[in-house]
Amino acid sequence: MNYPFGRARARWTPYLLLLPGIFFYLLISLGPSLATAVYSFTDATGIKGAPIHWIGLDNYREFLFMGQASRDNYDALWRTLIFCFFVTTIQFVLGLIVALLVNQRLKGVNFFRTIYFMPVILGVVIQGLMWSLFLYPLGGPVARLLAALGLHSEFFGGQPTEAFAWVIVVQIWANLGITMMIFISGLQTIPEELYEAARIDGANSWNVFRNVVWPLLTPVANTNLLLNIIGSLQAWQLFFVLLGYRNGTQVLGYLIFAQGFGQTSGSVTSAFRQGYAAAASIVLFFLVLVIGMTVQTLLRRREERILG
């Protein structure tokens, strides 16, 4: 579009005013993000003034092919995938169910919608501390409920697998609201007449869902799936608040932080290994890229098949 606000010197005003935003974006976000690849080939530490050497592929070699440490890394990678799988599927299904429920013309649905969304704004610290108390093992509410059912859990203090499973629960609890809201926004674009028409044709609620609602929800379902996959592959902050860097529970995102900024435990103990952490970031990036692109392609194909 033609610029209406004058010529010559005046033509530079938008560029000038755009500059600060672009500058900070490049400086704080895009630049560092790209530079991660460069740092992954160095032995950078987090110590000011310490020399940085180019060490080629050593970080990757160590990360992927060096004895116990890399076995731990593969465990973390595998755990990241498991976390992603459970969080994505459960959050997707539950998000869809509650979205359908609160999208009905029922009394009080706004109240339910509000409380399901609430944890999203609370942030990991509050989410984590709330659940530490809710899952208090010595006679907390969930412990008592489980006891009544003849079950027992040490929750976050239990075996690594058990603690890990509870983090999945909290992660889903915390983010279900977003999935729900995205589904609701899709449901609200479906015209009322379609329901009416289907029902006049004698379709029951399940048929209406199967043949009308589900196909028309394809775009938002895809969005949700992709967001959940990418989000959960990178999520680790609840582990930080709920468990700390505990052996048998680490995921890749946490590993990057722990290697880069200390807090390491397990077989690799040296802290502030920022070059190594950068290499781990790149590994995670490729994991997200490969899984994200594969899913994206599959989803697009399915969308074309359904919506033409």
Add this chain to the structure above:
Amino acid sequence: MNATMAPASTARKPAPPKPINWGHIISYVVLGIFAIIYLGPLLMLVNTSLKTMPDFMKNATALPTTLNFKNFAEAWTRANFPRYLTNTVIYTATATIIYLVMAVFVAFPISRGYVKGARFLLTLFVIALFLPVALIPQFQLMLALGLYNNPIGYIMLFLVNPIGVVILVNYIRTLPKELDEAAAMDGCGYFRFVTTIVFPLIQPAVATVAVLHAIGIWNELILPTIYLTNKNYYPITRGMIVFQGVYGSNWPTLAAAVLIMTLPMVIIFLVLQRYIVSGLTQGAVKG
């Protein structure tokens, strides 16, 4: 899945006498179970914060025998809340305001195509969402700039939010372009046009982005853990984790502290719900 999940099953109601609508009943039961899971942790927090330590040890889930508000006073002073809360407010307000002003001046010309390579610039903001985490080089940069453990440096980290720019660009597209021409014809300059005409017109998008950005800063835990070592600079999130480290087993006091931190968020959420929901839903990519 069962049949009751389909929306608008209400329309199936036949003429009176009304039969029992099982669809509704099952809906409410499921919604109720979820409500318990969602409100349970909050209620447990409130309950615990009003108890004494011996009460809590005796029976963690029982209601308090006497209301004990001492926990709140203790948490407020011991957790150094006034300090941390002030810090959080300063960080959040400063970074959000500066970011928004810059973001509007980035989004407007991109949306209108008033700068060369507008499409490329927009792509630049979108790809950020998929690139590797910037954590390590960002740290090296801040270290080199001497901005480590420095509130100014900490605020600087929050002057960026690509999704916010994308949201603004999309919203500005809905403003008629004739507006620009008419204003220019009346002798209105670019700067004055953006600040006095565009800005008020895009209030809903600005509010959405502001809320999205502010909540992110308010809740941030990792960046203060990395960048701020001086206790006087701690925001409330970091302060809270430190407090937990010290008072970890004293749940009544800890619960009071968490509640003090939670209540403002819940109130703000209830008041600004509309903007918060749209902001976080659109900004969900951040994950």
